Amino acid sequence: MENMTITETAGLSRRSFITGATVAGALAALGLAGCAPQSPRDKELSATGTAPADISWDEECEVLVVGSGYAGLAAAIEAKSAGADVKIIEKTNRVGGNSAFAAGDMAVCGSKVQAREGIEDSVDAFVSDMLIAGLYLNDKEKCRVIAEKSNETWEWSVEMGCTWDKNENGEPWLYPYGGHSIMRTICQAVDGGGSNVTEPLAAKLGEMGVNVETERMLVQLIQDENGRVIGAVVRDGALDNDVESGKPATIRATKGIVLATGGFGRDLNFRLAQDPRLDETVDCTNQEGATAESLKAAVAAGAMAVHTDWIQLLPFMSPDEQGYGVAAFYTDGQASYAPTLAKATGRRIVNELTDRKRYADAILETGEPCVQITCKKALYGDGLANAMEAGIAHEFNSLEEAAAFYEMPVDAVADEIARYNTFVTNKRDEDFEKPIPDDAQAIDEPPFYGVRLWPKVHHCMGGVKTDLDCRVLDMELAPIPGLFAAGEAAGGVHGACRLGSCATTDCLVNGRIAGQKAAAETVA
Template sequence: METSLDRRGFLKTLAIGSVVAAGAGLAGCAPQQKGGASAVTTSGTGLPEAWDEECDVVVVGSGYAGLSAAYEASKAGADTMIVEKMSTIGGNSAIADGDFAVCMSSAQKAKGIEDSVDKYVADMMTAGLGLNDEAKCRVLAEKSNDTWEWTRSELGVEWDVDEKGEVNVIPYGGHNTVRTIHPALGHGSAMTVPLTSKLDEMGVPMKTNRMVVKFFRDETGRVMGIQVNEKAKGNDPATGDPRYIKANKGVVLASGGFGKDVAWRMQHDPHLDDTVDCTNQDGATAEALAAAMKAGALAVHLDWIQLGPWCSPDETGYGKGPSYIDANVAYGMSIDPQTGKRIVSELADRRVYSNAIVENGVPLLQIVDEQNIPKWNFEANLQPAIDAGITKKFATIDEVIAAYSLPDEFKAQFARYNGYVESGVDEEFGKMIPKDAKPLGAGPYYITRIWPKVHHTMGGVKTNMDAQVLDVDLKPIPGFYAAGEATGGVHGACRLGSCATADCLVNGRLAGQMAAKDSAAQ
């Protein structure tokens, strides 16, 4: 299959380093009648001569991390505002699968699944090549269950259940224990929508079309506020109308990653040019991160950029493929159509799986029969994938062989794989075979081509255990907090799938709580 990706050069680099719209609102952060932004100049300290708006906590970004930070800050009594660059609320979180890696949950216990904090941390560290901040991984493991229960009790999020009415727990690539829980709604808006509704009830303004281009620090080094450019064109920080917002307690950076920013990602991996597609929404660019660095924030791990291996080359962007494909990796097999053979464990972590596909040079074929497609995935995601033209249905395996001109070796591979499912041991690649997996049967079969796309940027600003942003001297910057994909160090070389939800919610809540308690500002 043709691809414009220079796989040899790309793989070398990988191996080495590799939506609810909200109006402005009048509650909180009331405009200050001190003159328009266009007339504002900076004082000798570098601060604006006048602020257009003022509040206690300003949150930059409206994905899981930003929304949960604003929720906790407001709940703690802080006058809070969200500023969002795009015209809608939710960021990448709203279009994500919403899958949540939860350690020692009631859902696991109900199914007799053993787990531990140490196992969770070990899986994260293995995927991250040991570059992770282990203490932060441990916090995610320790707080994941309480945070998941919080989504149920406080936000009212519903999670997928089985025929017995028990919450489903699903296998996920790179996890050596089954611990991932899937929202009943099927995507991240299961959390962004109720969080947005809660914030609306609390009177927290969520001001869209506001790009953050500067963080202001006073003579003591404290972050005092931000400059936003209203109605900036595209992702150009040189456009838009400037406004200055003072934060009396703190600023929380939750702007997400820069996967959609081709110029930025190419500085860290030149092979990730515009021929390499990306799953992110258009706002996943680097302006806020760059502004934080200009203000003295230390950035780490910027050259570790993750590809999602469960994407389809037959559509652009995130599309309909990932939600369907990713849920099948545990229950089917993926083969090289040239040889008819598997090349990697389908449940390998994203770095290992993506590297194997790119090194192989052509899209793999994911093969799964109807009985092995999880019920929730069959009902929610299969038909959209078929309608999008990325998944094909065949009555028998012989029809699959004919359609893709698979070599004779495929039949032998097919038989071997079924043997591994029956025995529960993958003798070729060590894939964890789920207990509910069945040998591939008579059909019908569903076939999808898979090829990696840029998905997550592991790098961002460095934070301490209190979510405070650190400067280049490894000292906390007063009044400056961060959470989610805007931070670096948590996931190391490769984020383990479904741990992003834990990261964003656990650290988002923490950042909001800490910012609300910050009382050093004058």
């Protein structure tokens, strides 16, 4: 049996080749000690004195996929389609990861939906928009791959049974996402959102004989003496993201491991170390499993981490509800049609269709939640009812009543809305150059509606560095054999700020690539 290295989470760059230590000692070095043995396997690991070179694997597969969101499901399907024996694990108790809660819209270049609307797009334009939003810190070639493969991947998703929102003619439709210079985002239904993608992909995977194994949290990667990743230590039934809880098990992966573990937005201490502004007063849209233990495991295996201090805030969120909630399904749609006003001044602060970083930063700069105001005549979409039911949107008989409710200067609000209405009439925003839609209406008839906006942590641009084949790179920019990553687990793709609706595209495109490449791995 091959010799192996078990990497250590606590030491971010140390590799210890263990020859005479017991597995119990190795697990202690991994941070897996500290809990009493809970099973016969625990007792075996702590009592037999078996050296890591003689480890008895609990399970074996060819490709191990970690995470069951967009990227993980796509990777597992592609690896299985390529003939590999695949195992896919998920740390939470449900399938879909953070993707199941996402809005699910997808940026697609050169789609038949664009062609139907007479919209001309290009890969270069798509890449340019991503670079502008990312402050040119992006991995440009990765952006190009995403753009080039966006349409074939969307078509693939439809083949896999994924569904997308339909217009009155029963056809997919485009949505004007902030930061995109061209309409290219295919809209996802409010009812279901990202689960309209994750559920069909999981069902397809099940038809192929692979079911997602839930409540299995990766805590360590196992390497042989040459640094090749050959397996993982997982914790079954771990509680509250605690790497010392649950029951340990080892999984051998003879071809490779795909990390599709998402970001670390819910990991308060880890994100504070990256951006001290993001303390407990800043909420997060992510599910509770979005923590950093898999990133730490990858770094301990020698992976280069990049851009971990670039954490995207979603500007469309309401401080009057927790988590993702329903705010964005209403406020995001209104951004094209309604102004965002500072509480203290009653004045607009930003082009509401700019990228998320500029929008969020503008709100944060005011120091308190801002207010989006519109009226029934000017409403866009159908998210108001849910926002009203959730208590985050409120109805008013006049602008004066709305301004008073939000403790804003009444005259300033009335003047600013009147000025904004002239932009709507003239189809030209003289203050911030926001594109005014042709169907935009003046905000001048009751009832009026308001909602407070305050950004929340949404997407981590940082993660492990990968190449175009989704191979994880070490500190010398050399691939770590047997280790792949895709989706939010991979850093550097989106630069300083991910362009809206590109996450779905990124995860599906690179998830498929990672699965294909892992299945094609040859082992000497």
